[in-house]
Amino acid sequence: AQTVTQSQPEMSVQEAETVTLSCTYDTSENNYYLFWYKQPPSRQMILVIRQEAYKQQNATENRFSVNFQKAAKSFSLKISDSQLGDTAMYFCAFMEQNTGGFKTIFGAGTRLFVKA
Amino acid sequence: GAVVSQHPSRVICKSGTSVKIECRSLDFQATTMFWYRQFPKQSLMLMATSNEGSKATYEQGVEKDKFLINHASLTLSTLTVTSAHPEDSSFYICSARPETGHNQPQHFGDGTRLSIL
Numbered sequence: 704a705q706t707v708t709q710s711q712p713e714m715s716v717q718e719a720e721t722v723t724l725s726c727t728y729d730t731s732e733n734n735y736y737l738f739w740y741k742q743p744p745s746r747q748m749i750l751v752i753r754q755e756a757y758k759q760q761n762a763t764e765n766r767f768s769v770n771f772q773k774a775a776k777s778f779s780l781k782i783s784d785s786q787l788g789d790t791a792m793y794f795c796a797f798m799e800q801n802t803g804g805f806k807t808i809f810g811a812g813t814r815l816f817v818k819a
Numbered sequence: 820g821a822v823v824s825q826h827p828s829r830v831i832c833k834s835g836t837s838v839k840i841e842c843r844s845l846d847f848q849a850t851t852m853f854w855y856r857q858f859p860k861q862s863l864m865l866m867a868t869s870n871e872g873s874k875a876t877y878e879q880g881v882e883k884d885k886f887l888i889n890h891a892s893l894t895l896s897t898l899t900v901t902s903a904h905p906e907d908s909s910f911y912i913c914s915a916r917p918e919t920g921h922n923q924p925q926h927f928g929d930g931t932r933l934s935i936l
Contacts, residue, residue, distance in 0.1 A: 736924070738924050740927075745929075746857075746910060746912075746929070746930050746932075747927070747929050747930070748863075748912065748914075748927035748930075750924050750926075753924055794862060794863070798924070798925075804851050804868070805851070805916060806865075806868070807853070807865075807914075807925055808865075809862045809863045810862065811861070811862045812861075812862050814860075
C-alpha cells in the first residue's frame, strides 16, 4: 500500500529565512502525482504546488519550490523568504490512478511557525 | 479556478440528531467526490469515495450506516451523520477533482465543524 511520511511534526523559521519540509513516499507505481497543501488556522486546504512523477524538472511556484527525487521517493518543499502568513500546517500528498479512479493519500503533516 | 463549496461550516446539535453536510462543485462536474474527517492536529483521514449514480466506497473501519453518502448529481454529494453522538464531533472536509486534464489535483471545501452535545 502507498504511504506518505512527513518526519517533522513541527518546524519554525525566522521571517525572511528559508525552510525545507521533508516528505517521503512509498509506491510501486511509475506514474503518479505529488502535491503540497497548506492548511492555515482557518482550516481551509490550499494547494501550494504540484509535481508530476514523469517530469524531471522540479516544480516552482513563486517562493515555493520542490526537490523531487524519484529514485529516492522524496518530495521536499522549500519555502524561500518565509512570511508570517506562511504559518500553517503543511501536508504532503500522493495521488495515483487505480481501478477505482484517482485516490489521494496525505502525510501526517508538518506544523510550520514563522517567527517575526 | 475550480471551486468546491461545503455547507454548513459549523453545526452544533444535540446527541441523537442526524446532520446533513452538502458538498458542491461550483464550476466543474465531478463523478467522484471524497469525504474526509480530521481530528485536531491530525491529518485528513479518507472516509469514503462518493460516486455519482452509484454506491459510495467506504474505507475500512467507517460505518456505512452511520455515515450515509448520496451523490445524486454531477455537482452535489451529501454526507449525513445519522443519530450523531459526541464521538462523531470532528471536522469534516469534502473534495472533488475536475476530470478534464490528467494532473488535476483535488479541490477542497472549507470544511464543516460538527459539535455534538
